[in-house]
Amino acid sequence: MHIAPYDNKNSPIVDVDDTTVPLNYFNIVKLTKGQAFAYQVPGYETCIVPATGTIDVDVEGFKTAGLGGRVEDVWGGEPEGVYVPSGAKVEMVCLSETAEVFIAGAKYDEVLDPFAVRADEIDLVQYGSDDTKTHRKIKHILGQKQHGKVGRLLVSELFTVGAGGWSGFPSHKHDTDHLPTETRHDETYNFRFKPNWGSGVQMLQREDNKPGDAYHIVDGSTICLDNGYHPCCVLPGYEMYYFTILGGLSQRSLVQYFQPTHAYQIETIPGIKDMIAKFK
Template sequence: MHIPPHDNRNRAIVDMGDARVPLVYFNILRLKAGESFGYRLPGYESCVVPATGTVEVDCAGETFVDIGQRGADVWDGEPEGVYIPSDTPARITARRDSEVFVAGARFDRTLRPFAVRAGDLDVVQYGSDETKTHRKIKHILGAACHDRVGRLLVSELYTVGAGGWSGFPSHKHDTDRLPDETRHDECYNFRFRPGHGSGLQMLQRVDNEPGDAYHVMDGSTVLIDRGYHPCCVLPGYEMYYFTILGGQSQRSLRQFFQPTHADQVKTIPGIMDMVAKFR
C-alpha cells in the first residue's frame, strides 16, 4: 500500500497493531529547536533516527546527547540513532530544527537503550552501474546489534548514481518457513534528490501474475505486507528510502528470491554480502 506524502502532525503514520503490517510502527516527528516529544510503545521496541537536525533522547534514566549531525537532507552526512526498549518512555528534544524518524517492531521483552553513532554503522555497497542495481545500505540496527535488539531491523538505502533499480532480484519475506524464508513486515519512507524526482514501487503478490505498482514521491511511505517488491528511480535522480523490518519469530531476515528472476543473483556483484548483513 502507498501512503502519499502528507503532514502527519507528529501522529503515527503506521500505528501499533496496524492491520496491514502489524509487526512494524512508523512515525515522523517535525520539531523546532527546543521542542520536545514524548512517547511510549507497549509491546514495541523502537529506534529514533534524525533524518535531519540534532536531538537529545532521554530514556530509562539515560540521556543521549547530540544524536544526528545532518543538515539539509538525508544525503548531508551519516545517520545516527537511539534504541528504545519495548514499553519504555522516551523523550526527544530538538537541539535545532529537526525531522525525526521513529521506527518500531513488535517485541515483548524490555532490553536496554543504547546509541548508534556514525562510526558504529554497518555499511555495505553492492550492484553495478552496468546492471542498473548500484546501491549503498547503511545499517543502523543491523547484524552488528543482533544481541542487543529483539526483532527490529533499521537501515537507510541509497541508489548510487542517478536512476536504476533496488530490491532486485525481486524477493519476498511474508511467510515463516525456515530455512527458506521468514515473515518480516516492512515499511519504507522515500526521499529523492532533487526533491521533485520520483520512482516506482512494485508489489507482485504471485510469481508471474500481474501485481500492483505505486508512483512514489519525496515523502511517500510504502507498506510491504506480502509479495515481491522491487523499486526503481527515474533516470537523472537519486533515491533514498528509510527501511523498517519487524520479524514475527526472529530478527534475522531470510529473503526468498522470486523463482522467475532468481538466476539474476549471479549477475549482480556483491548481492550475497548484502543478504548476509540482514542476518
C-alpha cells in the first residue's frame, strides 16, 4: 500500500493494529525549537530517530541529551536513535530550530530496558555494484549489534550509492512464518530523494512469474508491505533513501525468501550475503 505524503500533524501514519501491517507502527513528528512531544504506545516497542534536527529524549527517567546531528536532510550525517520499551512514556524536546523525527515501532508485549544508539555505534554495510545497478549502503540503527536488547523491531536506513539503480533485489518476501526458509515480518518504508523532486517505483509482485503492482513513490512517500516480492528503483540522476521498519511475528531475526526466478543473482551481486546476515 502506498500512502502519499501529507501533513499528519504529528499523528501516526501507521497506527497500532493497522489493517495492512499490524506488526508495525510509524509516526513522523515535526517540532520547532523548545516544542515538546510526548507519546506512549501500549503493546509496541519503538525507536526514535531524528531525520533532521536535535532533540532531548526522556524515557521514564532514562535521558538522552542532544540526539541527532543532521541539519538539512538525511544525507547530512549519521543517524542516531533511542530504543523505547513497549508501553513506556516518552517525551522529546526540540533543541534545534526545527526537527523532523521518525518513530518506528513493532508489536511486542515484553518490557525491556531503554538505550541510546549513537552515531559511532551504527552498523554500516555496503553491497552491490554499479555494474549490477544494485549499489547501496545500509545503516543499521537497531540491527545485529542490538540483538538480545530488542524484542521484534529492526530499524535501518537504506541509501542508493550514486544516482539511479535498484534496491531490494534479488526480489524477496517475508510474509509467512515457515522456518527455516522464511519469517513473517511486516515492513514499512518512508522514502526521500536527492534532489527532492526525484522519484522512483516500488514494485509489489504477489506471486512468482505473475504480473504485480507498481507505485510511483515521491519524496515523503510511505509504503506498507504485507506480502509479496518488493524491489524498488530510483530514476537516473537521483539518489534514494528509505527509512525501514521491520516487525517480526515470532522472532526478530529476518529470514528472506528470495523469488525463485531471480534467486540465482544472490551469487552474482557483490556483498549481498553479508547484507542478509545483518538483519538479525
